[in-house]
Structure formats: structure tokens, C-alpha cells
Amino acid sequence: TTSPGFAMNEIQQNGGGGFDYLANGDIIKINYDFMNPATIQIIDANGDNDPAAPETIYTLPASTYGSFIKVAPNGEFAIFGITGSGAPARLDKIDLTQGSYPVTTVIELEGNFGLDFVDNGHVMVSANAGGWDQSQPNEVFHIDLSAPSADAVVASFTGTPSGPIALNDAGDLYYVKSTWEYPAPANSHTLLKFNVTQIQ
Numbered sequence: 001t002t003s004p005g006f007a008m009n010e011i012q013q014n015g016g017g018g019f020d021y022l023a024n025g026d027i028i029k030i031n032y033d034f035m036n037p038a039t040i041q042i043i044d045a046n047g048d049n050d051p052a053a054p055e056t057i058y059t060l061p062a063s064t065y066g067s068f069i070k071v072a073p074n075g076e077f078a079i080f081g082i083t084g085s086g087a088p089a090r091l092d093k094i095d096l097t098q099g100s101y102p103v104t105t106v107i108e109l110e111g112n113f114g115l116d117f118v119d120n121g122h123v124m125v126s127a128n129a130g131g132w133d134q135s136q137p138n139e140v141f142h143i144d145l146s147a148p149s150a151d152a153v154v155a156s157f158t159g160t161p162s163g164p165i166a167l168n169d170a171g172d173l174y175y176v177k178s179t180w181e182y183p184a185p186a187n188s189h190t191l192l193k194f195n196v197t198q199i200q
Contacts, residue, residue, distance in 0.1 A: 070123075
């Protein structure tokens with residue numbers, strides 16, 4: 001038999017608030033449980049045993065949790081989403097180049113759910129700006145990190161909660177349209193693609 005070239009190493013960790021890879025191959029994640037405040041941690045994933053144990057670099061405000069965390073293409077910072085009752089829903093930026101890991105708020109955005117980077121200065125964000133109000137649309141925003149505004153709506157969907165998004169290397173956007181119904185009925189999710197020309 002021949003090996004397909006993949007190997008698996010199971011890491012027992014809570015990443016309920018999302019995770020992403022750092023430039024050095026380690027993982028940055030949002031650890032979330034119901035008993036303690038959510039935290040951003042770095043765990044060893046490249047095998048160099050650094051950090052030797054999960055390293056907490058930031059604690060989210062009480063009664064909040066992380067929607068996602070995504071590392072910028074240059075590896076210098078990450079953007080993470082905060083939701084919950086303990087602070088305004090927002091996108092925060094954590095600096096990964098300084099040992100103190102300073103955090104600043106990018107923009108307040110209710111119902112933030114998913115994010116991907118266009119480049120180091122621009123992101124796409126999926127959010128229900130109306131929160132849990134089902135009459136409000138789910139929207140995909142283009143946000144310039146140097147002048148953040150939630151005015152640039154790329155796409156808008158009614159009758160659906162926030163859906164995950166992803167961009168490919170060509171700049172095409174993928175979005176999952178779902179349903180407010182629970183449990184979700186069969187065939188109630190649709191994967192949509194917007195090519196880069198449509199977005200521009």
C-alpha cells in the first residue's frame with residue numbers, strides 16, 4: 001500500500017470560539033466554556049513544544065464569547081469577533097508582533113459570524129446586523145481596516161441567519177445560506193459563489 005502523504009496528530013483542546021494557524025504553524029484559538037471567561041490561547045502545533053502548554057494571551061470581556069478568529073495573510077495580527085451580553089458586539093484586532101498582545105476595537109458589528117481576509121487591509125464579514133431579529137437581513141460586508149465602516153454591503157439575504165464565508169485565492173466569495181428553522185429541514189442549506197468580478 002502507499003501512503004497518501006497525510007498524517008494526523010490529535011490535539012485535545014477547546015476551540016469553540018474558532019481557531020486559525022499562525023505563521024509559524026502554531027494554532028491561535030478562542031477557548032470558551034460556560035464556567036469561565038473566554039480566552040485567546042496559542043497552542044503548539046508545529047511540534048517544537050513552544051509553548052509547552054496552552055498560553056493565554058487575552059481574556060475576553062465577561063459574558064461574551066468569540067465568533068471567530070482569523071490571522072492576517074502577513075501573520076502580524078488577527079481579527080476576532082465578540083458577541084454576547086457583556087460588551088458591544090464587535091470586531092477586535094490583536095497584535096501578534098508584540099509580546100504584550102495589545103487589542104484594539106476595529107468596529108462594532110452586531111451578529112458577526114464569519115470573516116475572511118481579502119488582503120492585509122481588507123476583510124469580508126458575514127453578520128446579522130439586526131442580531132436575532134429574523135426580519136432583518138444577513139449581510140456580507142467589505143470592511144477597510146484603515147477606515148472601518150459597515151456601509152459597504154456586498155450581498156444581502158433575507159430569511160437566513162448569518163452564514164460562514166470563505167474567499168479563494170482568486171478572490172471569489174463562498175457563502176452558506178441557511179435557515180432559522182430548528183432543527184434544520186433537509187435541503188435547507190445552499191452554498192453560493194460570487195466571483196471576484198461581481199464583488200468588485
